[in-house]
Amino acid sequence: MGNKNTSDSIEAYIKALLSQAGIAEIKRSELADVFKVVPSQINYVIKTRFTESRGYIVESKRGGGGYIRIGKVQFSDQHQMLKELRDSIGEHISQTIFWDLLQMLYEQKLLTQREIELLFVTATDEVLGMEADRIRSSIVQKIIQQVDRKGL
Incomplete structure (x- = not known):
């Protein structure tokens, strides 16, 4: 649906991590550096594109060693x-x-x-x-x- 913007690229990157490992564990500031965006842009993508209603579980830990962990809900069938x-x-x-x-x-x-x-x-x-x-x-x-x- 249109050209790929920065949010689409961040989403695709996270989904690629998920497809490789099943769980994506990222540091918000590091990912922001990779895409040359402010960390709040990473928050926006996660909050709007990796929601429970889309089948994702998001866990975050704040602080110096903080991370955001994203997993795709797996169903037996x-x-x-x-x-x-x-x-x-x-x-x-x-x-x-x-x-x-x-x-x-x-x-x-x-x-x-x-x-x-x-x-x-x-x-x-x-x-x-x-x-x-x-x-x-x-x-x-x-x-x-x-x-x-x-x-x-």
Whole structure:
């Protein structure tokens, strides 16, 4: 979706670390030096792109020997992942969480990029109106149910 910016590059770098070791342990200041950004840019990427709703666990330790450890949640199988995802969904879902959940389904190869983009634009606050968060929750529940049933 457009040109790769610094945040995209940082995300790709962290994901490459995850694919090599399963867990990425980074020092915020060192990573900021690598990308020639301020440490808060690293925080921004981690807080927006490595969220629980995208299937990541983030642990941080502050101080001199501090680090940020990022891990991808591993499920025993796709059915289990979808069940846990469905069980974790509340009655209301914000646009941001909805997008994160769609991205997670894309990363699991359960939806295509085009499908998540179409789903997202049809489930914005602007389109859904006052009950948007509640309707989005229903939509994502039905998507997960359908994907799980079809075994796609």
